[in-house]
Amino acid sequence: MENFINGNIEMLVLTSTILSxxxxxxxxVLLLEVRKMRKPFIEMADLYTDIGTEKALEKLLKGVDENREFMRSQSEDIKMILARIDKCYSGTGIVKYNAFEDIGGMQSYSLCILTSHRNGVILTNLVGRNSTRGYALEVKEGSPSRELSEEEKESLKYALRSLGEK
Structure with a gap:
């Protein structure tokens, strides 16, 4: 054992120094963390010392009540926002295609936009060489107001799928 210590004294000293x-x-690091954790308690103790225990407690409870009221109002605002979002368009589907043989570039399209309740509209724009035509049709609860073209059916299918339906 003595030979081991004498032969490795430098390594043992280095290891001890590093561990130290x-x-x-x-x-x-732990002292800094403790100091951070103590800060609110020191501030509260200073408050007790400055204005007295009863007044300090009243002030702290008033702050708690103000926070509770603030959180209640935030909760109401969140409910209102969620109700609005429910009515917003959140499902979309678009199909681009060539409506006419003499026009390339897939310039015609059918775009379906729906709310979470599957209400919305399908907009179809047909681009020809000398004219462009646009159509809009209403969708209620996922059902169109008239018979759909294949492209319109596909855009409705994509929009419903984007809402999580199969």
Missing amino acids: VVAVITVM
Whole structure:
């Protein structure tokens, strides 16, 4: 054992030094964390000292009540926002195609936009060489107001799928 210690004294001293430095750094970090955790309690104790226990407690409880009221109003605002979002368009489907043989570039399209209740509209735009025509038709609860073309059916299918339907 004595031979081991004598033969490795430099390594043992180096290891001990490194462990000591790590321990000192760890203690410093922990002291900083404790100081951060103590700050609110010190501020509260100072408040008790400055204005007295009863007044300080009243002030703290008033702050709690104000926070509770603020959270209640935020909750109401969130409910209102969620109700609005429910009516917004959130499902979309678009199909681009060539409506006429003499026009390339897939310039015609059928676009379906729906709310979460599957209400909305399908907009179809047909682009020809000398004219462009646009159509809109209403969709209620996922059902169109008239017979659909294949492209319109496909855009409705994509919009319903984007809402999570199969």
